[in-house]
Amino acid sequence: MDRIPAHAALSESVELVRSAGHPKAAGLVNAILRKLTQAPPARKSLVETLEGAAIRLGHPAWLVERWAVSYGRVAALAICEYDQHEPPPADLFSVVGGEQESSGGGMDLGAPMDSGSRLVAELAAAMVSDPGRVWDACAAPGGKTSVLARRHPGAELLATDINARRLEAMKRRLDRELGGQPVTAIQADAARLPPEAGSFDLILCDVPCSGTGTFAHNPEIRHRLQASELQRQAERQREILSHALTRLRPGGRLLYSTCSLEPEENERVVRSVLESGAKPTGVNLLPVLEVLQQLHASKILRSDASALGSLTSGEFLRTLPGTNFPGDGFFAAIFAQA
Numbered sequence: 001m002d003r004i005p006a007h008a009a010l011s012e013s014v015e016l017v018r019s020a021g022h023p024k025a026a027g028l029v030n031a032i033l034r035k036l037t038q039a040p041p042a043r044k045s046l047v048e049t050l051e052g053a054a055i056r057l058g059h060p061a062w063l064v065e066r067w068a069v070s071y072g073r074v075a076a077l078a079i080c081e082y083d084q085h086e087p088p089p090a091d092l093f094s095v096v097g098g099e100q101e102s103s104g105g106g107m108d109l110g111a112p113m114d115s116g117s118r119l120v121a122e123l124a125a126a127m128v129s130d131p132g133r134v135w136d137a138c139a140a141p142g143g144k145t146s147v148l149a150r151r152h153p154g155a156e157l158l159a160t161d162i163n164a165r166r167l168e169a170m171k172r173r174l175d176r177e178l179g180g181q182p183v184t185a186i187q188a189d190a191a192r193l194p195p196e197a198g199s200f201d202l203i204l205c206d207v208p209c210s211g212t213g214t215f216a217h218n219p220e221i222r223h224r225l226q227a228s229e230l231q232r233q234a235e236r237q238r239e240i241l242s243h244a245l246t247r248l249r250p251g252g253r254l255l256y257s258t259c260s261l262e263p264e265e266n267e268r269v270v271r272s273v274l275e276s277g278a279k280p281t282g283v284n285l286l287p288v289l290e291v292l293q294q295l296h297a298s299k300i301l302r303s304d305a306s307a308l309g310s311l312t313s314g315e316f317l318r319t320l321p322g323t324n325f326p327g328d329g330f331f332a333a334i335f336a337q338a
Contacts, residue, residue: 003086006037053077057084059222063212070263075323079261082322083215083222092302092326093118113143114217115327116319120257121147122300123317123332124204126291127253131155131201137190137244138207140166142173148204149178158197160188191239199249207237209258209265213329216321230264237269242278248337253286257317257332266331267316282338288317291334 010033017026045052050068054061057080067076092115113121121144131152136145139159149157159174161167164187171185188194190205210233211221241256248254258265273279292308295301301308310324311317317332319325 078322116330124255125151142170203254209260
């Protein structure tokens with residue numbers, strides 16, 4: 001976490017000790033941390049085990065070992081290195097429809113979005129050219145909802161979230177960013193949307209997940225995540241995806257996405273739902289690469305066309321921080337209803 005000055009971390013830690021009701025311990029904490037700030041930083045050894053690299057780079061060893069199995073040692077360590085620095089600003093998206101980004105090119109989307117989040121939102125918006133009804137199933141904090149609304153201003157857009165506090169914050173954000181453009185935002189469980197909500201031409205299921213692709217933005221997650229959490233998340237994800245697929249109209253498209261790097265929450269969820277008896281008849285996967293190429297051709301995605309294939313793994317989107325993508329790690333799969 002070298003983006004935080006040592007003196008600031010020291011001062012904040014001492015104040016936390018006092019706030020916790022231990023003023024007599026503040027001097028001891030101050031002395032220990034001050035001594036640590038004078039110690040040389042941990043350096044890479046000539047021969048470094050994965051466990052040693054995990055300690056040096058501030059990641060749980062069990063997670064780094066998983067990434068090495070899934071993506072290779074080089075990629076696993078590159079992800080860890082990326083997570084230790086300030087995330088770069090999103091700069092992969094170009095001018096569209098004459099609207100300008102506050103950062104210099106593209107749509108004015110209000111609050112900044114990570115490149116991975118923006119890519120998922122643009123993928124979802126590009127799947128259907130002129131949808132009548134759109135559902136953002138797990139919408140808060142609302143950044144992707146904002147992209148969907150701007151790309152499809154004529155659509156009837158429903159945004160749902162199960163958390164009332166997050167939903168209210170999202171409504172305020174959408175009011176600011178969309179300038180009164182109508183979006184229906186309701187509190188609802190994405191796995192149990194009321195029947196009267198109807199069916200949709202376009203659905204985005206950016207489901208709750210472990211967040212292992214977002215450590216650069218959320219470093220605290222790596223210290224509290226347990227391996228057992230992955231299975232719990234996967235069960236919830238299958239429940240949401242299975243229900244959402246039943247709400248697709250004929251010819252409709254659904255984008256399933258997570259900000260997780262873990263197969264249990266991604267490929268395995270998709271395969272499990274496709275192979276289950278609950279899958280609606282006529283639902284199939286579509287390759288993400290075709291939509292990426294469409295985004296590039298329409299000049300929304302400002303990436304080298306020859307590099308688009310590196311963002312995919314088979315039929316799926318797979319961005320790896322610090323390796324094939326300058327942003328958070330995301331997974332996405334496109335479902336189509338015949």
